[in-house]
Amino acid sequence: MAESPFDIVIGLEVHARLLTESKIFCPCANRFGEEPNSLVCPVCLGMPGVLPVLNHRAVDLAVRAALALDGRIRPVSVFARKNYFYPDLPKGYQISQFDRPFCEGGAVPLPDGSKIELIRIHLEEDAGKLLHPEGDDGHSLVDLNRCGDPLIEIVTAPVITSPEEAYLFLVGLKEILLYAGVSDCNMEEGSLRCDANLSLRPRGETKLGTKTELKNLNSFSAVRAALRWEATRQERTLLDGKKVNHETLLWNAETKEASPMRTKEEAHDYRYFPEPDLPPLVIDPSRIDSIRATLPELPGPKRERFMKEYGVRRYDAEVLTSSAELADYYEKVAARFPDRALAAAFLTGTFLRYLSEDDTAPGLAPVGPGALARLLSLVRDETISLSAAKKVFDVLWKEGGEPAEVVDRLALRQISDEGEVEKLVVSVIDENAPQVEQFLGGKEKVFGFLVGAAMKKSGGRANPSVLGEALRAALEKRRGGRRA
Amino acid sequence: MDLRNAPAHTIRDAIRDGSIEARAVVESVLDAIARDESDLHCYLHLAGRDRLLEEADRVDEARRRGDPLPLLAGIPCALKDNIVVKGMPATCGSKMLERFHPPYTATAARRLLDAGALITGKTNMDEFAMGSSTENSAFGATRNPWGRDRVPGGSSGGSAAAVAAGEALFALGSDTGGSIRQPAAFCGVAGLKPTYGAVSRRGLVAFASSFDQIGPIGRSVRDVAMVFDAIAGVDPRDSTSATREGGGTEETLDAGVAGLRVGVAEEFFREGLDAEVARAVRRGIEALRVAGAAVVDISLSSSRFAIPAYYIAADAEASANLARFDGVRYGLRRGASGSLGGMYRATRNDGFGAEVKRRILIGTFALSSGYREAWYERAMKVRSLVAADYAAAFEICDIIAGPATPTTAFRLGEKQNDPLAMYLSDVYTISANLAGLPALVVPCGSDRSGLPVAIQLTGRAFDEATLLGAGAAVERAGLFSGGPRADGGEHHG
Numbered sequence: 001m002a003e004s005p006f007d008i009v010i011g012l013e014v015h016a017r018l019l020t021e022s023k024i025f026c027p028c029a030n031r032f033g034e035e036p037n038s039l040v041c042p043v044c045l046g047m048p049g050v051l052p053v054l055n056h057r058a059v060d061l062a063v064r065a066a067l068a069l070d071g072r073i074r075p076v077s078v079f080a081r082k083n084y085f086y087p088d089l090p091k092g093y094q095i096s097q098f099d100r101p102f103c104e105g106g107a108v109p110l111p112d113g114s115k116i117e118l119i120r121i122h123l124e125e126d127a128g129k130l131l132h133p134e135g136d137d138g139h140s141l142v143d144l145n146r147c148g149d150p151l152i153e154i155v156t157a158p159v160i161t162s163p164e165e166a167y168l169f170l171v172g173l174k175e176i177l178l179y180a181g182v183s184d185c186n187m188e189e190g191s192l193r194c195d196a197n198l199s200l201r202p203r204g205e206t207k208l209g210t211k212t213e214l215k216n217l218n219s220f221s222a223v224r225a226a227l228r229w230e231a232t233r234q235e236r237t238l239l240d241g242k243k244v245n246h247e248t249l250l251w252n253a254e255t256k257e258a259s260p261m262r263t264k265e266e267a268h269d270y271r272y273f274p275e276p277d278l279p280p281l282v283i284d285p286s287r288i289d290s291i292r293a294t295l296p297e298l299p300g301p302k303r304e305r306f307m308k309e310y311g312v313r314r315y316d317a318e319v320l321t322s323s324a325e326l327a328d329y330y331e332k333v334a335a336r337f338p339d340r341a342l343a344a345a346f347l348t349g350t351f352l353r354y355l356s357e358d359d360t361a362p363g364l365a366p367v368g369p370g371a372l373a374r375l376l377s378l379v380r381d382e383t384i385s386l387s388a389a390k391k392v393f394d395v396l397w398k399e400g401g402e403p404a405e406v407v408d409r410l411a412l413r414q415i416s417d418e419g420e421v422e423k424l425v426v427s428v429i430d431e432n433a434p435q436v437e438q439f440l441g442g443k444e445k446v447f448g449f450l451v452g453a454a455m456k457k458s459g460g461r462a463n464p465s466v467l468g469e470a471l472r473a474a475l476e477k478r479r480g481g482r483r484a
Numbered sequence: 485m486d487l488r489n490a491p492a493h494t495i496r497d498a499i500r501d502g503s504i505e506a507r508a509v510v511e512s513v514l515d516a517i518a519r520d521e522s523d524l525h526c527y528l529h530l531a532g533r534d535r536l537l538e539e540a541d542r543v544d545e546a547r548r549r550g551d552p553l554p555l556l557a558g559i560p561c562a563l564k565d566n567i568v569v570k571g572m573p574a575t576c577g578s579k580m581l582e583r584f585h586p587p588y589t590a591t592a593a594r595r596l597l598d599a600g601a602l603i604t605g606k607t608n609m610d611e612f613a614m615g616s617s618t619e620n621s622a623f624g625a626t627r628n629p630w631g632r633d634r635v636p637g638g639s640s641g642g643s644a645a646a647v648a649a650g651e652a653l654f655a656l657g658s659d660t661g662g663s664i665r666q667p668a669a670f671c672g673v674a675g676l677k678p679t680y681g682a683v684s685r686r687g688l689v690a691f692a693s694s695f696d697q698i699g700p701i702g703r704s705v706r707d708v709a710m711v712f713d714a715i716a717g718v719d720p721r722d723s724t725s726a727t728r729e730g731g732g733t734e735e736t737l738d739a740g741v742a743g744l745r746v747g748v749a750e751e752f753f754r755e756g757l758d759a760e761v762a763r764a765v766r767r768g769i770e771a772l773r774v775a776g777a778a779v780v781d782i783s784l785s786s787s788r789f790a791i792p793a794y795y796i797a798a799d800a801e802a803s804a805n806l807a808r809f810d811g812v813r814y815g816l817r818r819g820a821s822g823s824l825g826g827m828y829r830a831t832r833n834d835g836f837g838a839e840v841k842r843r844i845l846i847g848t849f850a851l852s853s854g855y856r857e858a859w860y861e862r863a864m865k866v867r868s869l870v871a872a873d874y875a876a877a878f879e880i881c882d883i884i885a886g887p888a889t890p891t892t893a894f895r896l897g898e899k900q901n902d903p904l905a906m907y908l909s910d911v912y913t914i915s916a917n918l919a920g921l922p923a924l925v926v927p928c929g930s931d932r933s934g935l936p937v938a939i940q941l942t943g944r945a946f947d948e949a950t951l952l953g954a955g956a957a958v959e960r961a962g963l964f965s966g967g968p969r970a971d972g973g974e975h976h977g
């Protein structure tokens with residue numbers, strides 16, 4: 001495809017549900033997957049006369065997220081009512097923040113070292129959910145379980161330049177939120193939701209073009225796919241000399257196409273005004289400091305440290321720090337085992353494969369970092385081969401046990417004893433006279449066959465380097481004997 | 485004891501020392517209800533007669549056993565129908581909530597129940613507390629016991645009329661722009677709008693959240709102090725409730741007003757104020773001076789903008805507060821077989837009365853994009869100017885005295901088709917709501933047709949004690965006497 005004459009400009013709005021025990025303004029549980037309308041009370045049902053009471057745990061987590069994202073905390077912020085009618089919104093307004101959000105600025109670093117700037121982060125309550133019973137177009141059902149769940153909304157500046165960059169931003173953002181422990185970021189359960197907007201402008205132009213908004217983006221790859229699709233559509237529209245309409249499009253993950261929202265969304269006037277039922281939110285510096293003090297090392301700095309401290313390659317560092325738990329696991333192995341490269345290779349390969357096959361987390365893995373370090377030590381001191389180590393790991397994962405004991409039980413201990421290897425070599429030479437002749441006749445390739453035969457005879461246990469040396473020495477001895 | 489006219493605090497003391505039985509008190513109130521309610525229409529819901537008598541008997545038994553009695557044991561009281569009580573309807577005077585039963589009890593009501601009070605029922609009111617005559621009730625107007633062709637004032641008209649007629653010993657109302665004080669003034673009873681935040685709003689169906697306060701209406705200032713002490717105080721479930729313990733005002737009620745500086749703003753006595761009302765209010769101020777207070781001149785010049793600012797800011801909040809009445813979860817539902825928008829329109833069109841719709845439209849407009857700065861934000865500026873005026877005045881005085889209403893109770897129907905004239909009846913009460921200050925009305929005389937006139941006293945924030953003490957001093961001067969005539973209805977002149 002020819003290079004586009006347009007620059008892409010993307011902005012994202014991400015909602016993350018905070019990991020509180022209870023909702024933001026009432027004592028109901030903040031939990032997913034319960035019987036519809038079982039986690040409700042007069043407050044989140046918007047009964048007449050009820051009042052919101054701010055859950056300060058939600059504020060703590062929101063501040064934690066803001067600090068992890070390098071935002072500036074406003075000492076005094078204001079809750080505001082965002083007014084609109086919808087059946088999932090019991091009060092007819094959402095308590096959110098408007099012109100004075102609790103956090104301004106912030107950024108998410110990308111793997112190439114650049115940053116995506118944030119405009120703001122604000123606190124708000126979630127709305128409920130409409131269910132449309134199948135085969136019945138007459139009515140909808142309302143589930144208010146998640147109504148009042150605490151959310152932060154993270155808004156980027158319109159600075160993202162490609163769908164790929166949007167994807168990397170989301171991956172980076174999710175990593176940080178997970179590291180900070182503020183949200184489980186589970187998109188299937190709606191803990192992380194993303195809306196995107198995209199516009200094109202002629203290359204070099206600074207004025208923003210007309211944007212469209214994209215909704216119903218249920219995964220990071222859906223965000224990327226929808227943005228790609230929309231960039232192409234807008235480019236065709238503009239190249240055809242037509243105008244892009246300001247509208248909201250719904251992404252269909254099955255047809256891989258977006259279409260304008262069916263219900264014509266009139267230009268909403270949300271009539272924001274300060275929420276009179278809540279005093280201004282005051283976050284004092286000592287509270288910020290104490291939250292900052294408990295913030296863990298974030299993925300970016302951790303990655304750099306892994307490369308410097310453990311000497312692992314950038315790619316391995318990225319994989320190892322993709323979750324705080326995996327990084328912790330690695331550091332525990334590395335503390336007990338000096339060959340950090342071997343540990344990194346084993347974790348990013350075998351270990352991650354087992355994790356994903358069992359759909360489990362590093363902290364729950366049946367093989368702990370201590371056992372893994374002991375297993376890898378057996379490889380390092382040549383007690384077993386790497387392939388034997390993988391067999392042992394499989395047993396440890398499925399049945400448990402102690403690495404050395406499993407090695408013995410499976411008789412996997414490597415044969416490194418020179419006398420023993422020599423016996424093996426003698427018998428292989430005796431049994432493969434034709435191949436030995438070929439080798440001595442100059443066919444170097446046959447050496448590999450002989451090594452394989454010896455290895456097979458040892459049940460895979462021969463120490464490869466000891467075996468190789470012994471075999472070559474024996475063969476050379478023969479060759480020499482001949483010449484003599 | 486003359487149960488029909490005795491103030492609640494003397495009845496309280498009599499029940500506690502055993503000189504009267506709670507059953508006799510309840511029977512007296514039930515008799516008043518039986519005699520007058522069909523004509524006055526103070527109540528939208530009455531508690532069962534048998535249940536009230538049973539509860540009274542329990543109080544009497546407890547006293548006979550020598551059990552300690554809570555402070556308001558056996559005192560029958562009425563609650564405005566926008567204060568929710570589990571087990572009773574809460575219509576707010578609206579068709580929208582005609583069959584609504586709240587699932588919880590308001591904090592103020594809970595405190596009364598915990599203090600042993602008996603709730604006789606829920607009183608009539610202007611729909612969602614929007615009005616000054618109780619004629620905006622979807623369930624018919626209430627008549628003023630002092631003149632049955634007169635309005636009782638509003639929006640807490642049912643509460644004030646019930647207390648005046650002996651259909652309750654005291655009542656709770658709510659005051660957003662004068663809705664406790666104006667009806668108390670019209671009905672010849674005392675009424676207090678506490679400082680914003682002094683009494684929990686939890687369970688008060690919101691009209692304008694930053695103005696609304698629950699407060700007591702009583703036969704005497706001491707009754708009002710007694711009830712205020714029972715309901716005031718921090719409520720962790722109302723984030724705007726003040727973080728202080730309320731109460732204690734009854735103890736200091738008789739401290740006197742010697743040395744108290746009473747501010748009087750002459751601008752409150754100019755055009756629009758009925759001459760007979762002005763005379764009675766000046767007599768009330770004079771009574772304070774005679775009792776030892778010093779009268780000083782003050783100015784509250786921003787108060788001339790109070791009415792427009794109030795109707796913009798309060799209605800803006802109301803437009804959001806009333807959005808929840810949409811037919812989805814509770815209350816009236818109309819047009820459910822059509823589209824969602826159709827259901828919203830039909831429900832709100834049928835459920836709300838004309839005044840409520842007018843307020844929602846004013847409030848929605850005032851917040852709309854392009855108009856917000858000119859209307860809502862300017863109203864908020866006036867609000868801070870009014871508060872600044874009061875702050876300056878309280879540098880030189882301790883309380884402010886003035887009229888409560890421009891006239892005595894007007895006739896039923898007189899202002900019903902003139903919303904502006906109706907809004908002006910709140911001209912003296914609104915400023916206290918804009919500034920969040922406590923204000924008390926105390927009867928201080930009558931006009932020539934025998935209708936009550938009241939003085940309004942406004943105090944510093946959370947200084948209800950001084951305010952009530954001054955009110956008690958006015959009351960002791962004996963400028964106002966007697967109760968409404970039992971036959972009523974002769975003030976046709």
Ligand SMILES: [Zn+2]
Nearest residue numbers: 026028041044
């Ligand atoms: Zn709840």
